[in-house]
Amino acid sequence: MTAQASNVAHLPETHSRELAHIIKTDAEAIEVAKQVASEIAKEASLRDKERRLPRKELDLFSSSGLWGITVPKEYGGAFVSNKTLAEVIATVSEADPSIGQIPQNHLYMVEGLRLDGSEFQKRYFFELVLQGVRFGNAFSEIGTKSVNDVKTRLTAANSGFFLNGKKFYSSGALLADWVPVITKDVNDNTAVAFVPAGAQGLTIIDDWSSFGQRTTASGTTILDNIFVPSEHVLPHQQAFDRPTAMGPLAQIIQAAVDTGIARAAFKDTLHFVRNHTRPWIDTDLEHGYEDPHTIKDIGDLQIRIHATEALLARAGEYLDEAQRNPNEDTVAEASIAVAEAKVLSTETALLAGSKLFELAGTRSTLGEFNLDRHWRNARTHTLHDPVRWKYHAVGNYSLNKIKPPRHPWI
Incomplete structure (x- = not known):
């Protein structure tokens, strides 16, 4: 094709x-x-x-x-x-x-x-x-029952397999050297097929049109009868059939991206308020940055960002222990710690992106500043793994001692 x-x-x-x-x-x-x-x-x-x-x-x-x-x-x-x-x-x-x-x-x-x-x-x-070789990805599909429903398939061939399917949300694939593909193997187990860039039958289309995270080198990946040698297929289901740090490792990176977005939005808020924002008419203040309500909200944002950073660092420590000593308990504890960081990083990034305009004022919405990119990026990226289920996992673990499921989204 x-x-x-x-x-x-x-x-x-x-x-x-x-x-x-x-x-x-x-x-x-x-x-x-x-x-x-x-x-x-x-x-x-x-x-x-x-x-x-x-x-x-x-x-x-x-x-x-x-x-x-x-x-x-x-x-x-x-x-x-x-x-x-x-x-x-x-x-x-x-x-x-x-x-x-x-x-x-x-x-x-x-x-x-x-x-x-x-x-x-x-x-x-x-x-x-x-x-310096880069892996992209061709993991997720659209039009299926859930994100975990995979239609892409490997079929047996001499000394390897043929790979067929269609993927979306292929972040990084456009600029990757290899494209790992989530697929089902001949036994219907989840596997990863490593496909080199330029392989016959591999087509990656630059059709990512989201309003946020606009330059993630994502898009549609088409896999048309690609030959994959046996040694380039990883039995990925094994990472979740037993307790490993695979899931929380995926998630802590997502939380770190959102933490970075929050920092960037906050940094631009400080700059704009200090340099452009005018005081409100009901005060005798000389500068917008002297407004006590603005100062209060700036303090609140700073505290939330510091709390997010602390939870992120704490989650990393739990994840280290799960890698050193993987078992049902350490992996569950790591997943919960990362979920807590993911909840706060999500909410802080969205709040920082929105508060920027409230505190900076109408001028900050002008296209010349492009400050809306922070909220757009936060809103887009935080949709990957809904925090409503993170709350559930943390609450169920705390209250009922129920360990979270093992998959890449927790």
Whole structure:
């Protein structure tokens, strides 16, 4: 099958980029994240306005070594703590949350390989990751009963399989080197097929049209009878058949993106109120930033952001323990801790994006400032995993000692 539209992506070839730096410590990861963030922040608003894919920025991000920081130490990586991982993603997302979101599924697959990859798969794919190779994703489908309903299928072939299906929400796939695909194997178990960019039968269409997270390099992925060697298929269902940190690992990255969005909105609120907002007519104040009601709301937002950051760091510690000592209890505790962080990061990001306009005033809505991108990004990204079910999981665990289910959305 070939795409008829002109917006079919031409994916990058890995040899066209420099090999990535290899980060060795948590402290180095944090410092590199700050350096990357300072660069990608420069045109973040313009990229959002123009819906311009962050090609050079993503090359900078992956070549920095940050996409390899969760590779296990025995395979040459830093295997940073999850507190560090969350802070790295939050830092980059504060600069541009679309770019902060893109490695989410890449990092998810690094964890999947760590848990269930064969020795060949670990050595082969971890080495690629350390070189700067990027995984995109073709996970979700539309038009099915639920997000967990997968129609994409592998069928047996000599020394491998044929892969057929259609995906959407393929964040990062347009600029990826490999596209891991969630599929059902010949036994109807969930598997991941690793497909290299440019493979015959792989078509990725740039048709993501959301009002937020506009430059996540997402879109429709068409899989037309792609041959996949057996050694490129990961038995992914095993990560949830037993207690592992797979689910909360996926979720802490989502919470970190929202934390970054909240920080960015708050930062722009402070700047606008200090430099542009006028005092209300019923006061004798000289400046808008002297308004006691504004000061009170600024204080409230700052406290909520600090609380979000604290819960995110706490969740990382629980997740570290679940990785060190995976069992029913440690994994449940990690899932609940991450769910708490996800609830607060969601609500704080949405509140910060909305309060910006309330405190900054009508002028802040002008298109020249593009400040609505913070709320648009928050509203779009926080729809991934509804917090109403996070509340339920936390309450049910606290009250009834019922452990949450094991899947990528908790």
